[in-house]
Amino acid sequence: MTDLHVYDTTLRDGAQQEGLNLSVADKLDIARHLDELGVGFIEGGWPGANPKDTEFFALAQRELSLRNATLAAFGSTRRAGTVAADDPMVRALLDSGAPVVTLVAKSHVRHVETALRTTLAENLAMVRDTVAFLHGEGRRVFLDAEHFFDGYLADRDYALEVLRTAAEAGAEVVALCDTNGGMLPPQVGDVVAEALAGTQARLGIHCHNDTGCAVANSLAAVAAGATHVQGTINGYGERTGNADLLTVVSNLQLKLGQPIVPEQRLREATRIAHAISEVTNVPPYSRQPYVGASAFAHKAGLHASAIRIDADLYQHTDPMAVGNDMRMLVSDMAGRASIELKGRELGYDLSGETELLSRVVEKVKDLELRGYTFDAADASFELLLRAEVEGERLSYFDVESWRVITDSRDAGEAVSEATVKLVAGGARVVATGEGNGPVNALDHALRQALSGAYPELDKLELIDFRVRILDAAHGTDAVTRVLIETSDGSTSWETVGVAPNIVEASWIALVDGVTYGLLRQGIPVR
Numbered sequence: 001m002t003d004l005h006v007y008d009t010t011l012r013d014g015a016q017q018e019g020l021n022l023s024v025a026d027k028l029d030i031a032r033h034l035d036e037l038g039v040g041f042i043e044g045g046w047p048g049a050n051p052k053d054t055e056f057f058a059l060a061q062r063e064l065s066l067r068n069a070t071l072a073a074f075g076s077t078r079r080a081g082t083v084a085a086d087d088p089m090v091r092a093l094l095d096s097g098a099p100v101v102t103l104v105a106k107s108h109v110r111h112v113e114t115a116l117r118t119t120l121a122e123n124l125a126m127v128r129d130t131v132a133f134l135h136g137e138g139r140r141v142f143l144d145a146e147h148f149f150d151g152y153l154a155d156r157d158y159a160l161e162v163l164r165t166a167a168e169a170g171a172e173v174v175a176l177c178d179t180n181g182g183m184l185p186p187q188v189g190d191v192v193a194e195a196l197a198g199t200q201a202r203l204g205i206h207c208h209n210d211t212g213c214a215v216a217n218s219l220a221a222v223a224a225g226a227t228h229v230q231g232t233i234n235g236y237g238e239r240t241g242n243a244d245l246l247t248v249v250s251n252l253q254l255k256l257g258q259p260i261v262p263e264q265r266l267r268e269a270t271r272i273a274h275a276i277s278e279v280t281n282v283p284p285y286s287r288q289p290y291v292g293a294s295a296f297a298h299k300a301g302l303h304a305s306a307i308r309i310d311a312d313l314y315q316h317t318d319p320m321a322v323g324n325d326m327r328m329l330v331s332d333m334a335g336r337a338s339i340e341l342k343g344r345e346l347g348y349d350l351s352g353e354t355e356l357l358s359r360v361v362e363k364v365k366d367l368e369l370r371g372y373t374f375d376a377a378d379a380s381f382e383l384l385l386r387a388e389v390e391g392e393r394l395s396y397f398d399v400e401s402w403r404v405i406t407d408s409r410d411a412g413e414a415v416s417e418a419t420v421k422l423v424a425g426g427a428r429v430v431a432t433g434e435g436n437g438p439v440n441a442l443d444h445a446l447r448q449a450l451s452g453a454y455p456e457l458d459k460l461e462l463i464d465f466r467v468r469i470l471d472a473a474h475g476t477d478a479v480t481r482v483l484i485e486t487s488d489g490s491t492s493w494e495t496v497g498v499a500p501n502i503v504e505a506s507w508i509a510l511v512d513g514v515t516y517g518l519l520r521q522g523i524p525v526r
């Protein structure tokens with residue numbers, strides 16, 4: 001292990017993201033995930049700034065038994081003109097019980113004079129007193145030098161003096177913050193190297209992503225000598241976010257040979273990123289480096305043809321190193337190799353089946369021209385592939401007809417009613433269903449009709465429904481594409497339907513969703 005600190009600020013700076021609102025229980029939950037990932041420090045929030053963060057630290061002392069990480073409480077230097085020991089916000093940091101306290105301090109002359117409205121000397125005294133007081137009380141103290149890079153460019157000597165003052169008063173780490181996120185990697189590298197030469201302090205880095213360079217800036221800082229790197233999971237944070245710690249750690253570990261978390265913990269990165277997304281209720285970003293669902297998904301036929309020979313030909317690293325998986329996507333950009341590899345993923349050995357593969361490629365391209373999209377509807381593709389392999393389409397029931405009407409009585413809420421007639425399990429069934437829309441009503445009627453022959457459908461649920469109108473520019477007349485996501489409670493699958501009529505497109509996707517649901521449970525046709 002190197003001497004590099006990984007310091008997570010998801011629960012503090014990450015929580016400053018627009019729309020992100022964490023309860024105390026959420027914070028405890030996330031802290032457990034972070035500990036599992038193996039970060040060195042977890043910044044839990046700002047005790048004293050709001051009751052939630054104060055309660056988090058109180059509960060953390062009782063309920064959070066961290067195995068790897070050390071808890072840090074965030075706060076600011078004492079107010080101008082006061083005594084650190086008497087400042088209620090400084091006392092709240094002590095009362096939090098956190099073994100590490102991270103203080104934010106001004107390091108830019110303009111911020112001291114215009115935002116803090118005090119003198120440069122008093123700001124240095126605020127840093128010195130607060131660090132010394134907390135250090136004297138037995139806390140490990142880190143200092144976040146706010147606006148350090150801009151401050152350094154404006155007044156180098158003063159910015160460095162803030163770092164020296166903190167280090168001399170007992171700060172173990174001084175983290176240089178690109179608070180406005182406006183820096184680029186070469187500037188960051190130069191300033192970190194100069195700050196190191198000018199202070200001898202242990203330096204950290206805290207980057208925001210306003211130029212899209214937070215990760216690159218963090219790496220530049222580490223290359224220049226910073227040994228403490230801050231960031232947030234999934235890059236959450238104020239404005240455009242902070243450096244995504246998962247990308248930073250993966251790059252340091254897998255590309256730069258700096259093993260900062262144990263290998264087996266890095267293999268949990270994808271799972272933990274998604275688990276934390278569940279808690280924050282922020283949908284995972286599929287194109288997130290390393291851990292995104294698309295990070296190792298391949299769509300182009302040429303890529304697939306090379307991957308079939310050696311996966312490394314189109315992958316920068318082994319997806320398993322971060323707990324992710326390679327996936328093949330099927331679309332009109334697929335070639336035979338894409339279908340063969342997708343087939344392998346689905347359990348079909350199609351090697352050498354040149355004719356069948358060509359047929360499937362042709363079918364997919366034709367259907368995509370008509371508006372289908374299979375890279376978003378794996379389950380519909382599997383049914384299509386299965387039909388080509390088996391020579392006939394899997395059919396659990398024969399549909400005679402379906403009908404749906406929507407009406408509103410006495411100007412009340414519109415209600416839809418559907419009737420489905422089909423043959424299943426050797427019997428003709430007529431079933432009706434009601435719903436708050438035509439698709440909902442059709443879904444109810446279809447399940448009702450199948451409930452006798454296939455009671456296993458009971459646990460399936462339609463969980464998402466997306467509609468897109470495809471205009472003439474798509475190569476045909478305007479049509480509607482419907483994507484439906486169905487779940488059995490533990491996993492979900494997507495199916496697609498395309499038709500000029502939205503209800504017909506929905507029906508096609510619904511039938512695929514139900515058929516796939518039965519197939520994956522291994523239910524025989526009755």
Ligand SMILES: CC(=O)SCCNC(=O)CCNC(=O)[C@H](O)C(C)(C)COP(=O)(O)OP(=O)(O)OC[C@H]1O[C@@H](n2cnc3c(N)ncnc32)[C@H](O)[C@@H]1OP(=O)(O)O
Nearest residue numbers: 046048049050076077078079080104105106115116146179
């Ligand atoms: C770059 C960052 O992200 S730093 C973290 C920022 N995070 C947050 O601000 C979230 C939590 N903040 C809060 O809950 C509130 O702002 C509080 C509780 C901290 C302060 O609230 P209030 O007392 O109402 O003050 P308010 O927010 O209006 O202004 C901040 C005050 O802190 C002062 N201040 C700002 N930075 C510092 C500092 N490093 N050291 C000392 N005082 C500071 C400001 O000058 C201002 O003082 P004033 O009240 O005399 O004008």
Ligand SMILES: CC(=O)C(=O)O
Nearest residue numbers: 104144146147177179
């Ligand atoms: C401290 C902090 O969050 C910043 O300067 O961005």
